[in-house]
Amino acid sequence: MGMIHEIDFGTPASTSATMVSLTIDGQKVTAPFGTSVMRAAAEMGTSIPKLCATDRVEAFGSCRLCLIEVEGMRGTPASCTTLVAEGMVVRTETDRLRKLRRGVMELYISDHPLDCLTCAANGDCELQDQAGAVGLRDVRYEPGANHVAKSGNPLFQAKDQSNPYFDYDPAKCIVCSRCVRACEEVQGTFALTIEGRGFDSRVSPGQHESFLGSECVSCGACVSACPTATLIEKSVVEKGTPEHSVVTTCAYCGVGCSFKAEMRGEDLVRMEPWKDGKANHGHSCVKGRFAWGYANHRDRILQPMVREKITDPWREVSWDEALSTVATKFRAIQAAHGKDSIGGITSSRCTNEETYLVQKLVRAGFGNNNVDTCARVCHSPTGYGLKTAFGTSAGTQDFDSVEHSDVVLVIGANPTDGHPVFASRLKKRLREGAKLIVIDPRRIDLVRSPHVAASHHLALKPGTNVAVLDAMAHVIVTEGLVDERFVTERCDRDAFEHWASFIAEERNSPEAVERVCGVPAAEIRAAARLYATGGNGAIYYGLGVTEHSQGSTTVMAIANLAMATGNLGRPGVGVNPLRGQNNVQGSCDMGSFPHELPGYRHISDDATRAIFEKLWGRPLDNEPGLRIPNMFDAALDGSFLGLYVQGEDIVQSDPDTHHVTSGLSAMECVVVHDLFLNETANYAHVFLPGSTFLEKDGTFTNAERRINRVRKVMSPKNGGGDAHGYADWEVTQNLANAMGLGWHYAHPSEIMDEIALTTPSFAGVSYEVLERLGSVQWPCNEKAPEGTPVMHIGGFSRGLGQFMITEYVPTDERTGARFPLLLTTGRILSQYNVGAQTRRTANVVWHAEDLLEIHPHDAENRGLKDGDFVRVASRAGETTLRATITDRVAPGVVYTTFHHPLTQANVITTDYSDWATNCPEYKVTAVQVSPSNGPSAWQEDYLEHTHESRRILGRLDAAE
């Protein structure tokens, strides 16, 4: 194994097509126009000494170490800021250069502590490397003014250890500005600066604040960029430098960043973003880079457990006993209540291979199609809407596409919090001059943050997405902004004409919908004109689009806008769902829905079914199975009594918690397969301990359809008495075998081979291909052996693009005298989904509890002060949490996150859902907010039940 060493070329690559020839140290080389001499030299294998240069950021030219000689040029220019020129003759090493570099290095070292042997960066320090490279042998300067001596030194600054994940030691800083530039250019937060000047120069977060107290979002870009131990991970300080590394994929959001897991033995030392990762290009966020401590958290359950009733304490058992218990109970339920009385839920956190096995277990083993997935409650409308319009249930672009966008429309998404690494790339493009339109009830950070400002923020009332998008389309159609050529060549013309006459009706005009959506008509008109005429227009959207009663309609309205303006089928444009979870795209691709086999092929399609029936050797039911909410309905009817839930906490994440818990309570055998005793496990009879993404091989598919490898870096810890632990795919396989299915996959690559064999869009995918290409975007088959970064080039998957009528229908969830406010929900940077992972890390310093955002007017009417406990009540239920008063939300709108189980925001959300896919209407709930003294009765009951149901026999400290 060993460490993966990435070459730092010193300056970013040039994208120019014009090549320039020059001579470096007697060798003829060619490099693209705009390349630095430093990079051209690095590409031929010559590393010129450097400190302030790194290919993560633009050249800066401050350290004076990378000097070169160029024939015909005076002096010794810096190679990082000197660009290659035709016929240039460069020498990188001469006596004169050696002397100059040593002199510079001597000055650096004169103000640097010489504690290398006890320094955390020992062996991983560029200052150390470069001192060696320039041959520094002596420091002639007497001790004088310095930043190193601790006592009696006004220039000395103590370490800043405020950030939970990294330390800042100003004494070791060489003021190369790499951290400041990384924060600006890579992350785009601008939290750091160099304060002072000359010898007084120091790195300052904010206004000479601590890192934690500044605007820093803890993405780690500065730490990665730092050439010394000035900014260094606490885990490296604690454990030492890593000795080997393995490339794997983050298990948080749908961006799917590639990381090097840097290890000592089986101990993870740090996660370092991988420069060759095609989704993140070496960038990361606080979750993926730092928040992996949950993998070893003491709350993790490592032993299988069973119990008769959900009020009993858990009893730890062997794997054999747990699996045979499940097999026996499931078969008994089926014998008594028919084969349709059990089902399974696949996980968007688990790998493609694991998801594939769970749906296979349900279809081939249970003999029904009662399989669903958490995408039901997030992006099922995306699947439905995009399949209808374009023929494929996925985003159209790769993330690199944003580099070519001129106008970006963000609707119902909050990328800086939900998809931070993509947000950094988007912000970079916006700083380069692209225009931004934000459609969101809340003033998200993108609307205005340093160096980024939306041209238009359409702060609509929750639930009026379709009205606003129709009004934009109205402007485009009635003002003659339609891309007629695109529509004629690429779309169904009759459907377009039908749609255009509908959309042109006066009731869809901005002036007509202004009253409904609360957005001034002039703003809608201006935004529509900008999107239609501003060059490459790209739409990015999130759950603020899908989690509505008209979620599917909104997705189709988005598709209509893109088709009408010809913004499809090339880089820089497109329709891009930002997917919430690491493998939600994959779980949908793998046939997790009750009506679809892998590859989005309907279960009623005989030819498709035949492929699987032949391979699996069993007949498959041709009727769609139950969706998640219907499973609970059926449970309450007494016809659905057994459920296998892999890696999903439906009690916390699904709407109308009362309905979910009463459904689960009515079942006879609920099997939870997870890392922790989550909220759903409170209602479970069998608990199967899961494995983390660090403990398994497999693949995740991100929001750009990119299939990334997940690689095992440590053994699964869930052995529970057996000689070794089990990856989740092995657990599912063992369960299938306990039910008599006779599976014998030896490695996830064999499961991928089966997926490729049965699913045309994955036909070309194999672990060998992934190893060779790094990653691949489906469709990957004969037509596209290296995958498909941008879809629908030259034609849509379905043939002609389909315009759909998108009539705005207000939701049944309305405000009135009893519930006058609209609640909408979202997420925050430091936490992820229901928080099961991130709450078990130091990320809680940024977000210890869920807060209710309320506008000052609404707060004043209710006599609320910042930090007060408030009761939030809806028709469905009530909960309490603390209020924070802010004008980020409009009057009449309140907002909260759903990361903490005690808040139980979904106790309040209703059971209204998308007309097409049952995706719940999380984003609109009519509520009343009033002062409160503390937790609601429901919260108290729930806490008690949680405590009761987490008891484990023989253990005093029942895990949370």
Added chain:
Amino acid sequence: MQDQAGRVAAIVERFRGVEGAALPILHAVQEALGYVPAESVPMIAAALNRSRAEIHGIVTFYHDFRDKPAGRHLVRVCRAEACKSMGSDQVAQGFEQALGIRLGETSPDGAVTLEPVYCLGLCATAPNAMVDGKLSGRLDGTKAAHLAAGLQP
């Protein structure tokens, strides 16, 4: 501070829409308040859509921007090369002894701030100093003491 915030807000408003307004705003704030209060930095940052760190970087880069008010009188002694070679040490000492404070300090009664400056652009008459905006050349220790004595408390 309420009044200060109002005055900073008015200054920021005056420069709305002006390109590269950070330095003009900082000069105007220092002119109006005698210094650039730390509390004004977030206001300026928000108005210019920059981060606090960026404005802090600008403020601290220029020695002319001060983070607290100066004394009622401001004495600046040139400590750059030409003046140093012509005896600026004696000039500085003359001021220090006469005022009872060191370079970089303000007298306890707030009457005088004495500070170094790096070139007043008047090297021909080195060594120089600037007292309340007025330049004096060809100084020595005695002349410095004399200038200091002329300052009203």
